[in-house]
Amino acid sequence: MRNVDSIDARILLALDADPRATTVALADRLGLARNTVQARLKRLEESGQLREPSRRVAPEGLGYPLLALITISISQRVGHPTQEAILRIPEVVELLVTTGDGDLLARVVARDTEDLHRITNLLLEAPGVVRSNTTIVLLEVQPFSVRSLLERHAKPDLA
């Protein structure tokens, strides 16, 4: 997996700014040939560096305005059954294994605080879960984005 060079980064940046941009539009904007853009995008995708375009559904739109981060401590090493049980809860939209005080971190959406309480109880019922610690997300200052990273890579040299 070779690193993206500055041209790749510029393509990705343009795509980040306008995800709907067509290959033709990207080529125009960047002053490259359509074939070049097409070839590089293909390579980036095949090497796994560019994931599939995801049309992200906002949980708020589905009726889940509440976002929480729940740190989960599990006893012993009953990893898998615990994770599976947790993943069966639809409101768990992301699950990470972490170091530190907790062992798992779940990103959870909920309809309201009462709903969140219900989900927390569900979590505690999963096998091996001994403790949970809930943090409410008050504001998403910056949703996930690698734009600034790409900007760094877009400058010639400076791997």
Add this chain to the structure above:
Amino acid sequence: MRNVDSIDARILLALDADPRATTVALADRLGLARNTVQARLKRLEESGQLREPSRRVAPEGLGYPLLALITISISQRVGHPTQEAILRIPEVVELLVTTGDGDLLARVVARDTEDLHRITNLLLEAPGVVRSNTTIVLLEVQPFSVRSLLERHAKPDLA
């Protein structure tokens, strides 16, 4: 913002399963007319329930294999300048305001542990930051996904 009904959910599910699917393909797969799919997608987008398609760049591909969650405690209410300073660090790929022990949660990528240490120091230099707590992400068991939520909504009735 009216809630998505089961047909919307089925469209979104199909799109989640195959983000590259064209409107025509979706219509075929779901047994709907192309116009219907097109109209509903348009409505979902205009109501903000369907975000722009984002082609996600994997930070690993850019050379940042390490992912960490850093809880940040800030003194007083110097919110904005602190947040701006933190957002100027390219390795901060997400930033949330939270309740609980910390005040901010930053999702940070790094080239290696030494790099992470450097970034942590950068964070501590931001105005108002008094303490930070770093958690390493060992495994992304389940990347962000609302699929199971959509599946629930895809069943007729059951708002």
Add this chain to the structure above:
DNA sequence: ATATTTTTGAGCAGAATGCTCAATACAGCG
């Protein structure tokens, strides 16, 4: 039952896609 909304099927011009090919520019290397 009547009115309103949604879905459907059809058509059409413009554009993008995926592909191939050959010429040119660029790179590293002996």
Add this chain to the structure above:
DNA sequence: CGCTGTATTGAGCATTCTGCTCAAAAATAT
């Protein structure tokens, strides 16, 4: 310095998708 392999470019072409409109049919509400 010149050679050689690679990347870029421009062109072409068949197929497909898009965005749009329109009118009939179906479903839903009043």
